[in-house]
Amino acid sequence: MRILLVGAGGVGSAFCAIAARRDFFEKIVVSDYDGARAEQAAAAVGDARFSAAQVDATSADAVAALVGEHGITHVMNAVDPRFVMPIFDGALAGGADYLDMAMSLSVRHPDKPYEQTGVKLGDQQFAVAQEWESAGRLALVGIGVEPGLSDVFARYAADHLFSEIEELGTRDGSNLTVDGYEFAPSFSIWTTIEECLNPPVIWEADRGWFVTEPFSEPEVFDFPEGIGPVECVNVEHEEVLLMPRWVDCKRATFKYGLGEEFIDVLKTLHKLGLDRTEKVKVGPVEVSPRDVVAACLPNPATLGPKMKGKTCAGLWVTGTGKDGRPRSTYLYHVVDNEWSMAEYGHQCVVWQTAINPVVALELLATGTWKGAGVLGPEAFDAVPFLELLTAYGSPWGIKEL
């Protein structure tokens, strides 16, 4: 296996640190728009299998050229979701399999943006699934932690815990704080704004996909391992688009434990138009307000040493257990920042995202997972994934609610 990693930011760098401990691949070419950043991420692991390259992720041709040049078998997309389509197209054009951790972006419904879906997350990718299948190539989409591990949990719950599923409810929360900052998100603010201010999508068996107003259906969810109760709201997320395609259920939701303060910040950014991506004229220059917001905040990848607390990703499944009795179970994965910093030198949120595609690539390398077309994590057997995740030293948990 010869991997082209596109994106040497927080998640990309953690991906390198985790992969470097494994022997399932021959080569990883770390690429980034910023060539120096790619060099730095590749050098940081001190492993001769890693090299660096510059890439323009807006160009499918540039991605395909790198695939050809380095004999790449798998393209690993670790940049923000604006660049999904050129990387995805470039992988197919170059003749490589493809993995990502976020899917092609949505476009809201022109008339009823808070009721009906327009272009949904991943629609652009699923639209060409037939081409991938015909070419015998695999695009394994949404294989970070959320989407990713949450989807693996859905398949596991359906196969091993439930006879009938009422709701697949992804729930994500943390108790992270950052010393010295009044406000410092631990994940890309660009992506967080995109996720949280888009109309959240919900799936129901008798309605299909529909959307609501942002921040709908607030709920306090009590997260395990000492994190405790956090205010969660509906957020647009890939799980809701992926799970119902492969797993029988009556409802699929995603709620993000943003907490009241973060929700207020996002609402204010939106009210002031500072969430916009279209450029505005500011004196002699033009900038995207959302990029300015990101530039004003600390880079989440640099915050690890100042962060404290744990992050939790999981899936709350309700329905009927294998024994025919009502069941309500939370399957989850918690990472303590102190542990991920000490063990890998990467903060817990990016580390938790990055470990899952490494596990998936190892399963693909050994042939335990195989397939063609555009497939979510639910399309594969969950058991070997969860076993390998545990073998990596990062076990998952289960709790009856």
Place this chain on the structure above:
Amino acid sequence: MRILLVGAGGVGSAFCAIAARRDFFEKIVVSDYDGARAEQAAAAVGDARFSAAQVDATSADAVAALVGEHGITHVMNAVDPRFVMPIFDGALAGGADYLDMAMSLSVRHPDKPYEQTGVKLGDQQFAVAQEWESAGRLALVGIGVEPGLSDVFARYAADHLFSEIEELGTRDGSNLTVDGYEFAPSFSIWTTIEECLNPPVIWEADRGWFVTEPFSEPEVFDFPEGIGPVECVNVEHEEVLLMPRWVDCKRATFKYGLGEEFIDVLKTLHKLGLDRTEKVKVGPVEVSPRDVVAACLPNPATLGPKMKGKTCAGLWVTGTGKDGRPRSTYLYHVVDNEWSMAEYGHQCVVWQTAINPVVALELLATGTWKGAGVLGPEAFDAVPFLELLTAYGSPWGIKEL
């Protein structure tokens, strides 16, 4: 009288519309960094006494040159307070009197920014008062509505209503809404951020000037003429620096009726660093985050037709009345947006700011007001000002609390 107006924004344009109805001046040269905007503001009044010029308000030399070129007797500063010093210096260098509606900016105390004052509002101007006095030139500072009319009220209260003053408390509030916008400040957001996020200054007879944390001492003040109760907080404002210099009192405060929503927006901007004026690097360009916030919001000068409601500026005076009994009186000035739009074509907040320097200039032109040095409105007799304001068709009010 030959006036150089520097700044053809909202307040400058309203100033022209109000002055055009009066005959106390020979000539007004409307100048702006944007020459076309100056042309437009001068042309809008349809009065041959108005002409336009381009000016760089960061250059005292440029201001002095325009004073010389047009035989200017009075420089009227109507730009944001960043440019006070070059315009103030340029007027003196050119040999003209000077008026402004905001004073030179403060710089917070390096060690105790929320306890002690550093450089105070207006300090740079008062530092050279002797030069103005020696030259026989007048700088009438802070002669908008607040500071301005509020300071006139202070002098009026001391001369005619009170034998002893406990507190001179400026209170400003409105019930304005803007159709079609979720959030649209009716005054320069740049200045509002500057005022509200700087440590608010308070004066007490036995302590002198001191500062507190932003948004301190919240209080609900019940504004007259149907505006009703609004949440007010301490804000850094010129009145507190001006009033105690000329009017005996035990305490001087300024509270701004921001309302809870606006306070929350300002706190969030600060938390995210979006209030900063130092440029940040955003991809290939550099911009000041505060300028980006301003660029994302509608221009307050264009909102008049969509605004509804009234704005109130006033001074709450407590102490002992002339009759020796305790007295608590609010002296105020209310402008209804519907009226100012119909009558002058300018929204109420900028119109209310602009009328006061026109009245003051007329009093200076007729010799009713005269003086030399750097003087606040309190240094002059309040009665002719309040009479002329009423004669302009914009009466003030008084209410016992």
